[in-house]
Amino acid sequence: MSEPGPIERELHDTLASAFAPLRLEVTNDSAKHHGHAGDDGSGESHFSVLIExxxxxGQSRLKRQRLVNEILGDLPGQRIHALSVKALAPGEEA
Structure with a gap:
């Protein structure tokens, strides 16, 4: 397993700081999209996040997504081509 790159570390650290998660998994999916649209060659263009x-x-799925995107600022859409987020409340299953 390789060391996380700077964008992956920033994703993890920003979410950890903002949400004090019980569980946080940041997965770099960029290798699966090599050569596809949005692959900028950096190796850090596509990510999945699971955060509890x-x-x-008490928040809707849409509100959770908005909260995460708000905290991440310019990362999604600017420095990351694709970001999949599963945001869970404690005790919810993924």
Missing amino acids: SAAFA
Whole structure:
């Protein structure tokens, strides 16, 4: 397993700081998209995030997505081509 790159580390650290998650998994999916649209050759263009935090309790799926995107600022859409997010409240299954 390779060391996380700077964007992966930034994703992880930003989400960890903002949401104090019980569980946080950041997966670099970029290799699966090599040569496809959005592959900028950096090796850090596509990510999946699974985050479980009390901050999402009572929030709709859309509101959770908006909260995550708000915290990440210019990462999605600017520095990351694709970001898949599963945001869960404590006790919810992925």
